[in-house]
Amino acid sequence: MGVVNVTPDSFSDGGAHLEPAAAVARARALIAEGADLVDLGAESTRPGAAPVPADEQWRRLEPVIEALARDADSCLAVDTSSAEVARRALVAGVHAVNDVTAASDPAMAGLAARTGAGLVLMHMQGTPRTMQDDPRYDDVARDVARWLEQRVAVVRRAGVDAEQIALDPGIGFGKTLVHNLELLARIDELSRLGRPIVVGASRKRFLGLLLDAPLDRRLEGGLAAAAVAVFLGAAVIRTHDVAATARALRVAKALRGARRVEDHAPRQR
Ligand code: HH2
Numbered sequence: 001m002g003v004v005n006v007t008p009d010s011f012s013d014g015g016a017h018l019e020p021a022a023a024v025a026r027a028r029a030l031i032a033e034g035a036d037l038v039d040l041g042a043e044s045t046r047p048g049a050a051p052v053p054a055d056e057q058w059r060r061l062e063p064v065i066e067a068l069a070r071d072a073d074s075c076l077a078v079d080t081s082s083a084e085v086a087r088r089a090l091v092a093g094v095h096a097v098n099d100v101t102a103a104s105d106p107a108m109a110g111l112a113a114r115t116g117a118g119l120v121l122m123h124m125q126g127t128p129r130t131m132q133d134d135p136r137y138d139d140v141a142r143d144v145a146r147w148l149e150q151r152v153a154v155v156r157r158a159g160v161d162a163e164q165i166a167l168d169p170g171i172g173f174g175k176t177l178v179h180n181l182e183l184l185a186r187i188d189e190l191s192r193l194g195r196p197i198v199v200g201a202s203r204k205r206f207l208g209l210l211l212d213a214p215l216d217r218r219l220e221g222g223l224a225a226a227a228v229a230v231f232l233g234a235a236v237i238r239t240h241d242v243a244a245t246a247r248a249l250r251v252a253k254a255l256r257g258a259r260r261v262e263d264h265a266p267r268q269r
Helices: 020-033 054-069 083-092 106-115 140-157 177-185 187-193 205-211 219-231 242-264
Strands: 002-005 038-041 076-079 096-099 118-122 165-168
Touching: 002 020, 020 038, 020 054, 020 242, 038 054, 054 076, 054 083, 076 083, 083 096, 083 106, 096 106, 106 118, 106 140, 118 140, 140 165, 140 177, 140 187, 177 187, 177 205, 177 219, 205 219, 219 242
Parallel strands: 002 038, 038 076, 076 096, 096 118, 118 165
Antiparallel strands: none
């Protein structure tokens, strides 16, 4: 899943794709690099970010979605927690909604149920404004899994089919460095929820802390995190750097496949 933020203030590409033509070109480039899905967002969710009104999100997104939806090979998601923005995006040709608040707006579940659109439910503790103020868990992997399980039950009751749903532990959303590491290292525990797991570690602050590196020197760290996540069973990697990620994931997937054979076949020497 390639990321295009049509925002002035996203943490890593803010301002770069605010002009519709730049966003469209970036999305097409990511598809050419191997993205199966492009995630279009118009509201930054970086720590401390303020909400963007639905009308402003749609003003930013509309020309971009209209252009991309005409492309035969584009598969698009909209990164929004506004059911109104999601509704307009789906009408305009988007296929899935990526909601970092896991359908906190009850209208979101109803919309997904009516349209059959894909729905990514992401875990966050708090809101972007407050989420990094001393986040706490008893056991981060278990707590996140339980919370996601509850959100799945809520949207299922609203009529969303299980097949529509993917789940995301929300790396960096109300988590310390240790929480993020533990979640990634135990990502296989989310598999028991029975839905594809999405992981977004690309360029995030925990990589900066580990590597003591600014945004433009976090690529290798993001690739390492993505490869481990896929090796442990993650199905979708959300990334700003598609070409490099696609290459890394081919290797990670091959290794995962080799391990499965090893698990089931008698050992031969
Ligand atoms: N991370 C960001 C935004 N949306 N969605 C999912 N499902 N998973 C994530 O990890 C995730 C997400 C933050 O990254 P970015 O979009 O690059 O930045 P910003 O929120 O500042 O626009």
